[in-house]
Amino acid sequence: MTQLPQREPVLRTFPMPKDLNAAGDVFGGWIMAHVDIAGAIPAARRARGRIVTVAVNSLVFREPMFNSDLVSFYAQVTKEGTTSMTVEVEVYAERDPANPKIVKVTEATLIYVAIDGSGKKRPLPPL
Template sequence: MTQTPPEAEPVIRTIAMPADTNPSGDIFGGWLMAQMDLAAGNLAGRIARGRSATVAVDGMAFLKPVKVGDEVSLYAHLEGTGRTSMRIHVEAWRRPRYGTESEKVTDATFTFVALDEAGRSRALPGDEK
């Protein structure tokens, strides 16, 4: 089955390195989750126009391993907002270092809350009611 990454530009594109591996030589799931959190946080900061924090991650399943040298592309899009919160869906795709075909390795929905200078939740811009 041929897979096609999302049409949008990735929020982050990085290379999986040897320091990111588990004893079996695959990339740690925690490293991949951290990259996804960074991608979601990048989008959340733009939407909140300021500081925000991850408060939940839903539905992450690892479909394929990521290997050292793979290019990992992370695509994020806004699924919805509340008064202070944002739900951001992130897909992670790998492309072998010398390959041309990409495959989806995982996805998850991250929930962020916009924060004020004191670290308390605040309304998103345009929702200051």
């Protein structure tokens, strides 16, 4: 039985009917956009300022997502360079309130870069 991670999600939401694809499942593009938002939260905190997404190294859809799912996004910085950070994102769906079930639906690895006010790379600040 899958369980939610023992930390706070960075983002939690319900997909809405407008977020469905032609088959009635949540559109993959909606999930991708929210994965990027979730990954940007710890990246911006670590950078203490502006960041940009420079790569999505992997994005795996493990299970379909439905419009009745409560979706939780967990993200953390797992690697740092001089200006860049690798962020791992895991996405879980809580479904069927009458018979609760948690499913890991997506996982992704993204890279963000800290930038200054003019859009140029800048070093990450010391911890």
